Amino acid sequence: xxxxxxFISFCGADRELAQRLxxxxxxxxxxxxxxxxxxxxxxDAWEAILERIEQSDFFLVLLSEAASQSRGVTEEISHAHxxxxxxxxxxxxxxxxxxxxxxxxxxxxVRAVRLQFRGDTYDNDFALLLRSLGxxxxxxxxxxxxxxxxxxxxxxxxxxxxxxxASSLIANNADVAASFHKLTAHAKKNAGNRFHISPAxxxxxxxxxxxxxxxxxxxxxxxxxxxxxxGIMEGHTKGYVVSENVVMQIEASQDRRFHxxxxxxxxxxxxxxxxxxxxxxxxxxxxxxxx
Numbered sequence: 001x002x003x004x005x006x007f008i009s010f011c012g013a014d015r016e017l018a019q020r021l022x023x024x025x026x027x028x029x030x031x032x033x034x035x036x037x038x039x040x041x042x043x044d045a046w047e048a049i050l051e052r053i054e055q056s057d058f059f060l061v062l063l064s065e066a067a068s069q070s071r072g073v074t075e076e077i078s079h080a081h082x083x084x085x086x087x088x089x090x091x092x093x094x095x096x097x098x099x100x101x102x103x104x105x106x107x108x109x110v111r112a113v114r115l116q117f118r119g120d121t122y123d124n125d126f127a128l129l130l131r132s133l134g135x136x137x138x139x140x141x142x143x144x145x146x147x148x149x150x151x152x153x154x155x156x157x158x159x160x161x162x163x164x165x166a167s168s169l170i171a172n173n174a175d176v177a178a179s180f181h182k183l184t185a186h187a188k189k190n191a192g193n194r195f196h197i198s199p200a201x202x203x204x205x206x207x208x209x210x211x212x213x214x215x216x217x218x219x220x221x222x223x224x225x226x227x228x229x230x231g232i233m234e235g236h237t238k239g240y241v242v243s244e245n246v247v248m249q250i251e252a253s254q255d256r257r258f259h260x261x262x263x264x265x266x267x268x269x270x271x272x273x274x275x276x277x278x279x280x281x282x283x284x285x286x287x288x289x290x291x
Contacts, residue, residue, distance in 0.1 A: 004133055007053050007092065008034040009061040009077065011070035014099060017119065018062055024126060028135050053080050058133060059092040061109070062117070064099040074106065081108040089159065089204065095132060097125075113155060113267045128154070140165040140274060144172045149273035156272040158224060158252045163200040165274045166228040166248050179279055180230075183246050187232040198231035222254040227280070249277035 006025060010018035018034055025032040033052045035045065053059060059080035067073045080092055094109050097117035105114065115132065117125045130136055134157045139150035141164045148165060150156075169176040188195045204224055228248040255271040 003029060003031040004058065004135060005056045006030050006032045006058040006060055006133065007056040007076075007080070008032055009059065009067075009073050009080075010034065011062075011064070011067040011073050013066040014062045014064055017099070020122075021060070021062075021126070028130055030133060030135060049076065050079055053092060054083050056092040059084075059094045060129075061094070061096050062099055063096050063103045063105065063114075065103060067099075068104050068106065077106050077108060093157075095129070097129070110263065111265060113265075134160050138164045141168055142172065143168045143274075146173070146176075147273065147275045149271065151269055151271040153267070153269055155256070155267055156254060156270050158222070158254055158272060159202045159204065159226065161272060162226040162250045162252055162274060163202045163228060165276075166230075166250060167200050169248075169276055170230075176276065180246060183279060184232055184244075187244050195232075201229045201231070203227045203229065219255065219257040221256075222252075224252045224254075225277075226250045226252060247280040249280060251275045251277055 008018055008022055008025075022032045022034050033056070035049060053076065059076075061067070061073065061077060061080075077094075080094055084090055084092055084094060094112045096105055096109055096112055096114040098105075098114055099117055105112075115125065115129060117129070132154050138161060139152075140148055140161045143165050146169075170180045171177070184197070204226060226249070228250055230246040230248070232244040232246065251274070253273045257268045257270075259266045259268050
C-alpha cells in the first residue's frame with residue numbers, strides 16, 4: 001500500500017512544533033509535507049500548497065490563537081474543506097490539533113473530530129495522532145474469517161482497512177487463497193517468473209447510507225461496498241504489461257458514536273465490520289508501463 005500523505009498547516013509562531021511533527025511523521029512512515037521544509041525553491045509557492053493539499057490523505061492544522069489570526073492558515077483550511085467536500089472519498093480528512101485550551105476552531109471545521117496536541121504531552125498526543133492516521137497494526141491485517149469486526153475509541157479509515165482485510169484473506173484463508181490462485185493461474189502461467197501482483201487498490205462502489213441514532217444518543221452508521229483490485233502484471237523487457245485484475249467485493253458497515261459537549265462533537269467509539277462477498281470475474285486492462 002502507498003504511504004499515507006499528510007499536509008501540515010501552521011503559522012510562523014508554531015513553526016518549531018510543526019517541524020518536530022513533520023520529522024516524527026516521516027520517521028513513522030508518513031509522507032508529510034509542510035511549506036518551509038518541503039517546498040521546492042523557484043516554484044510557485046501557493047500553487048504548490050494547493051496541489052499538495054489536493055493530493056493529501058489528511059490535512060493536519062496546528063490550531064493556536066496565533067494560527068486563528070493567520071490569513072495563510074485560514075486559506076489553507078478553506079481549500080482543504082473545499083477538497084474534502086468535493087472528493088468522492090472525502091479526502092483530505094481534516095484533523096485539527098489544538099495547541100492550547102480555549103482555542104477558537106474555525107467555523108468550516110468546527111464539526112471535525114479534533115485532538116489535543118501540546119508540547120508537555122507531545123509523546124502521548126503524537127501516539128494518538130498516529131492511530132488516527134491509521135499508522136499502527138490493524139485488527140484486519142491478520143484476519144482469516146469471512147467476516148471480521150473491531151471496535152475502538154478513534155476513527156477507522158474503512159477504505160484502508162478493506163484493503164488490509166482483502167490482502168489478509170488471500171494470505172491467511174485457505175479457501176480464499178485457493179480461489180485467488182485459480183483466478184490468477186492463467187496470467188501466472190503466461191508470465192512465468194515475471195509474474196507480479198500489485199498492492200490492493202480500493203474503489204467505493206456504492207454511496208454511503210447514513211443513519212442517525214435519535215434514541216440511543218449521537219451517532220452515525222455508514223454502509224459501503226468496496227471493490228478491491230489486485231493487478232496481475234506480466235513482465236516484459238521494457239517494463240510490465242497489466243493484463244488482468246482480480247476484483248474482490250467487500251461490504252463494510254461502520255457505526256460511530258459521539259459525545260456532544262457544548263458545541264463540540266467528540267468521537268466516543270467506532271465499530272467497523274467487514275465481510276468478504278466473493279470475487280468478480282477477471283477484468284482485462286492492457287497497458288504497457290515502461291520502466
